[in-house]
Amino acid sequence: MESLLEVAVGALISKDNPENNSISEKSICEAVPGEWRLLQPVWDLRIGYEEYVSSPLFPIVVSVSFYFACILPWMVFDLYGRHWNWIQRYKIQPKHPVTWEQVSRAMVLTFWNHILYILPVSIAQWVWTPSEVLPVLAPFLWDFCWHQFAALIVFDFEYFAWHAIHHRVRWLYRNVHALHHEYHSPSSWVTQYLHPWELISVGVFTTTSPWIFSAHFLTQISFMLLGILVSVEAHIGYDLPLMPHHWAPFWGGGIKHDMHHQRPRTNFEPFFNWWDRLLGTECPGQLAGGRRPKILEDYDARKKEEVRRRRAGKKIN
């Protein structure tokens, strides 16, 4: 279904010939006359590069480059900007500055993960997977947006279930997920400080979630980048004023995941917060400058009281 907005914009920028009422020339939003897509100019950027864009290597090269582009500024803030108050006042755990030793350890594992796992998977994909058949038309803007949001909900649930299981089953925690928890105060490089099994699981969830909605290729690539962006946001260790948890009540994001690294039995959900809320594993986050909001103070008081009652109960028994 063509959205109303697209029809309206299409009509405005149309170059229809009023003389004979036929389309003499296409607008930039039409790859096929009469098929309006606001995203057509973006999708048309592929023209001339189809050979590369359709290659099975394209999503991997784009996502790896985008990942490093996302984490590098935070690495600079952490290591070289310790006295830059304009950014450091937003640090969630200011008492735990990021050290070069922590960053280099994460870099080494990320490097080996890329060499030993991502590179062979890329080569296998390149050799065995056929090139993508690229459609001529861009996706509708509405489909582009809702497919990504829906895929994020699916990914969020898949990782929530994976994550909770890998905390509850001792063997899985010790042998797989504990590696990621070597960092109690996360920083951008910790995003992919992962056991290979976790890295592969996350890769599979990210790739397959938009398939459920038969998302357009452009939507799939955009979703992959969105997934990286929100995963990095969860690990940067800063609580910035415009981050989604300030304006979206259903978003857990950075402050909740930072708390998960401090208290690993809480906040299993990576992005949203409804599953944690429903299953009673949500813990409020610490805010910029290490500030503890009242909701966190109340949570701690409640937990302390629960422990006191349990101990008292045991004594009586």
Ligand SMILES: [Zn+2]
């Ligand atoms: Zn984490």
Ligand SMILES: [Zn+2]
């Ligand atoms: Zn965890």
